[in-house]
Structures are given as C-alpha cells and as structure tokens.
Amino acid sequence: MSTPDILCIGSVLWDVIGRTASHMKPGADVPGRITRIPGGVAMNIAMTLGRFDLFPALLSAVGQDPEGHELIGECQRRHLNTDHIYRSADLPTDIYMAIEAANGLIAAIADAHSLEAAGDKILTPLMDGTLGSDAAPFAGIIALDGNLTTALLQQIAVEPCFARADLRIAPASPGKADRLLPFIRATRGTLYVNLEEAGLLCQTTFASAAEAAAGLVDRGAARALVTNGGDSCADAIQGSVLAETPPKVLVTRVTGAGDSFMAAHIAAEHRGADRPSALTQALAAAAAYVSGEVAI
Ligand SMILES: Nc1ncnc2c1ncn2[C@@H]1O[C@H](COP(=O)(O)OP(=O)(O)O)[C@@H](O)[C@H]1O
Numbered sequence: 395m396s397t398p399d400i401l402c403i404g405s406v407l408w409d410v411i412g413r414t415a416s417h418m419k420p421g422a423d424v425p426g427r428i429t430r431i432p433g434g435v436a437m438n439i440a441m442t443l444g445r446f447d448l449f450p451a452l453l454s455a456v457g458q459d460p461e462g463h464e465l466i467g468e469c470q471r472r473h474l475n476t477d478h479i480y481r482s483a484d485l486p487t488d489i490y491m492a493i494e495a496a497n498g499l500i501a502a503i504a505d506a507h508s509l510e511a512a513g514d515k516i517l518t519p520l521m522d523g524t525l526g527s528d529a530a531p532f533a534g535i536i537a538l539d540g541n542l543t544t545a546l547l548q549q550i551a552v553e554p555c556f557a558r559a560d561l562r563i564a565p566a567s568p569g570k571a572d573r574l575l576p577f578i579r580a581t582r583g584t585l586y587v588n589l590e591e592a593g594l595l596c597q598t599t600f601a602s603a604a605e606a607a608a609g610l611v612d613r614g615a616a617r618a619l620v621t622n623g624g625d626s627c628a629d630a631i632q633g634s635v636l637a638e639t640p641p642k643v644l645v646t647r648v649t650g651a652g653d654s655f656m657a658a659h660i661a662a663e664h665r666g667a668d669r670p671s672a673l674t675q676a677l678a679a680a681a682a683y684v685s686g687e688v689a690i
C-alpha cells in the first residue's frame with residue numbers, strides 16, 4: 395500500500411445537479427438537464443488534486459449499498475486511494491442535490507447524515523498507526539471539510555494525532571461555516587471560505603475578500619483564503635494580505651468552483667509555489683473549471 399501524498403477528509407457522495415439555461419424563481423418548473431456525478435467537498439478536492447498528479451487518499455463514510463459500490467468504483471477510476479474509507483454496512487451513501495439556472499445556484503440540499511453518524515470512525519487510520527497515531531502524528535497535508543460535525547472538527551483542531559498536519563479547511567456551505575470556529579480558536583490551519591462564509595464566521599459583513607481575510611486573521615485564524623466569485627480574492631496571514639482578481643471567463647458552471655480553487659492552491663503549494671504564485675495558479679485553475687474546460 396503506497397503512502398498517500400495528501401489526505402482528504404469529509405464528504406464523498408453523489409451530486410445530483412439540475413441545470414437549465416432559463417431564469418428560475420421559487421416554484422419554477424422548466425426543461426433542463428439532470429446529471430449525477432461524484433461530489434462532496436473532500437471528493438471534489440481529491441479529484442482536482444488528482445489532476446495535478448497527486449495521489450490523495452480519502453477518509454470518509456460510504457455505504458455498502460449499490461450507490462456506494464458505484465461511487466467507490468468512480469473514485470478508483472480516478473486513481474484516488476479508497477483503502478481507508480469507512481464502509482458502513484447500515485448507513486446509506488450520502489447525496490447532494492442542487493439546481494443551477496441562468497441566474498446562478500437556485501437552491502441545494504446536502505444529505506450528509508451518514509458521514510455525521512459515522513463520527514470518529516472515519517479517523518481511525520490516523521489514530522491506530524495505519525497513517526498516524528498520537529506518538530507518530532501524520533505530518534503531511536490534510537484537506538478537511540465542514541461536513542464533519544463540530545465535535546469532530548474540534549477534536550481535529552486540538553488532538554495530538556493531528557498536531558503535525560498541515561490542515562487546509564473548507565466549510566462545505568455557508569450553513570456549515572460556523573463549524574470552522576474551533577480552528578480559529580486554536581489558531582490552527584488554513585481556512586478556505588467565500589465572502590459570505592467569512593462574514594458568517596465573524597458575525598459581520600465584509601465589503602471585500604481582502605477585508606474578510608484580514609478580519610479572520612485578526613480573530614485568530616492562522617491563515618485565511620477568501621474567494622468572492624468573479625471578484626478579487628485574498629490570502630491573509632498575520633501582517634500580510636495578498637489580493638488578486640480572477641481572470642474574466644464565460645461561466646458555465648458554479649457548483650464546485652470553491653473546491654477547485656482550494657485544491658489547485660494546495661497543489662501549487664505542495665509543488666513549492668510561494669504565496670503570490672500559488673494564488674495566481676489557483677485562480678487560473680478555478681477559471682478553467684467555471685468556464686467548463688475541465689471534465690469532471
Ligand atoms: N463568475 C465568475 N467569474 C470568474 N471566476 C469565477 C466566477 N465564479 C467563481 N469563480 C472562480 O472560482 C473561485 C471560487 O468561487 P466562489 O464563488 O467564490 O466560491 P464558492 O464556490 O465556494 O462559493 C473564485 O475565486 C474564482 O476564481
């Protein structure tokens with residue numbers, strides 16, 4: 395069994411996405427296309443890392459139902475390491491559904507109940523010596539998502555078996571933004587949030603990504619990357635805020651843009667890029683993704 399370059403911990407599920415070229419209001423019923431593709435923040439990050447020639451391992455909960463078997467097959471087809479995924483016999487594979495229209499994301503529902511119910515079973519390989527333990531903590535990059543419960547995220551922020559990891563954390567959705575608070579309190583990890591999520595975490599509203607990233611660091615975050623759709627994004631650490639505007643592109647899909655940005659940024663820093671060039675490379679990758687140049 396080869397040692398993974400990076401671990402992705404969080405949701406691995408099926409995304410059911412309905413897309414239409416029409417504008418939609420609540421209650422609209424319009425023609426369009428419905429697709430089912432592998433998703434979940436941890437999975438999206440892992441898929442993008444794979445495109446940068448990295449070999450991430452997934453830590454998640456996937457059911458032993460037909461949907462779960464098929465999903466594991468999709469992971470393996472993409473050369474993602476599934477050896478450490480917790481395969482529950484009684485929990486169903488999680489699922490997410492979203493509707494995207496000409497006027498953007500209309501609504502989405504994430505059913506990540508199985509991941510939540512599995513709790514710290516998904517972390518066993520980092521505790522029992524398979525990938526790490528308290529005595530010999532995993533010392534690589536860990537991309538984490540906010541689909542994990544606050545209790546589990548709290549555990550990761552302070553427990554010895556995570557003490558040496560380079561934690562990269564995304565909230566998964568605005569509704570889950572406050573689950574990242576343990577990392578702000580513990581001044582641990584790099585947070586990847588959009589402008590709305592930054593505001594929710596700080597219980598305020600920010601006018602720009604630069605202001606938001608600096609605000610997160612002021613409140614205790616070790617490092618914060620804040621994106622804002624087609625507008626300028628920022629990377630802040632104590633005493634330094636970088637900002638850059640994304641390339642202008644024709645947007646054909648928005649679901650997963652933030653995850654693409656995060657994965658490309660992690661991959662750039664894994665290759666040794668400095669902060670300004672990592673930001674530029676992440677924006678280029680996100681632009682290719684939202685313009686539809688990248689196959690899923
Ligand atoms: N309308 C857009 N035009 C150009 N780039 C975009 C657009 N929307 C998203 N992106 C790219 O994707 C990144 C993440 O998008 P954002 O919408 O902020 O994240 P999230 O998907 O987490 O809400 C942006 O920083 C940008 O690089």
Ligand SMILES: O=c1[nH]cc([C@@H]2O[C@H](COP(=O)(O)O)[C@@H](O)[C@H]2O)c(=O)[nH]1
Nearest residue numbers: 405433434435490504566567649650651
């Ligand atoms: O509560 C959650 N919302 C969204 C996701 C995942 O995030 C992606 C969409 O996110 P965004 O719209 O921020 O790009 C989808 O692949 C979806 O599976 C998730 O794991 N959990």
